Amino acid sequence: MVGTKEREVIMGAREEILERLRQVKQPLLPPRPVLPPLREFSFSKEELLERLIDELTKQEAIVQRVESAKEVKAKLRSVLEEEGITKVIVSTDEVVKPFDFPGAGREWGISIRPHTDFTDRDQFKKVVFEEVQAGLTGVNFAVAESGTLGIIHDEQEPRLISLAPIAHIALVPTDRVVPTYEVATDEVFKNGQRIPSQFTFITGPSMTADIKATPFKGMHGPRRLIVIIFDSPEEAKG
Numbered sequence: 001m002v003g004t005k006e007r008e009v010i011m012g013a014r015e016e017i018l019e020r021l022r023q024v025k026q027p028l029l030p031p032r033p034v035l036p037p038l039r040e041f042s043f044s045k046e047e048l049l050e051r052l053i054d055e056l057t058k059q060e061a062i063v064q065r066v067e068s069a070k071e072v073k074a075k076l077r078s079v080l081e082e083e084g085i086t087k088v089i090v091s092t093d094e095v096v097k098p099f100d101f102p103g104a105g106r107e108w109g110i111s112i113r114p115h116t117d118f119t120d121r122d123q124f125k126k127v128v129f130e131e132v133q134a135g136l137t138g139v140n141f142a143v144a145e146s147g148t149l150g151i152i153h154d155e156q157e158p159r160l161i162s163l164a165p166i167a168h169i170a171l172v173p174t175d176r177v178v179p180t181y182e183v184a185t186d187e188v189f190k191n192g193q194r195i196p197s198q199f200t201f202i203t204g205p206s207m208t209a210d211i212k213a214t215p216f217k218g219m220h221g222p223r224r225l226i227v228i229i230f231d232s233p234e235e236a237k238g
Helices: 004-023 045-058 069-083 101-108 121-131 159-163 181-188
Strands: 062-066 087-090 111-114 134-138 141-143 148-153 167-173 198-202 224-230
Touching: 045 062, 045 224, 062 069, 069 101, 069 134, 069 167, 069 224, 087 101, 087 121, 101 111, 121 159, 134 159, 141 181, 148 181, 159 167, 159 198
Parallel strands: 062 224, 087 111, 087 134, 134 167, 167 224
Antiparallel strands: 141 148, 148 198
């Protein structure tokens, strides 16, 4: 055991070291340089769209651009036929709901069912994992600088619709394209807004290289990402 005298010696040495440290003058760090504003903030609408399309393409997404919401149904039909997709599950979020895709699917001979058709959770999981070939959703935003889609999940936008099927088809209104991540996250977490319980960033098809460093698509999500970008969302009901 350490005696009183030895303890006093130890404590004295400790205080001496601490006092020396207190007396050392800390070097003044130079001020951090002011970062220049990101180029994306000065982009026009068309420049943002060009950047978004370019980044999506780099991430191996399939990108389709139409001029108005009136053309979205026709474009979706051609995409489904070209991809050989006959079974789709669709969200009921505010981007896709006005189009009445289930009704359009009946005209086309393609099964497009809203997630609300499945009230049993186990049945819903079986459908998205085993039966449908694609999930169809809107997005809350699309980030031009990285080609990233952002989806806030709630009762109209179940998470598995964009993650479980082999293909994910995303509808992107041009007014939801933002320059950077910061703009998107500021919108999500802005003052007074309820923070979502689930939030997904999607940058290209699902891919992993965990197994023998070999890139493989579809290990943890869709193998195909198809993006339809359109103008004039207010014309969706036309």
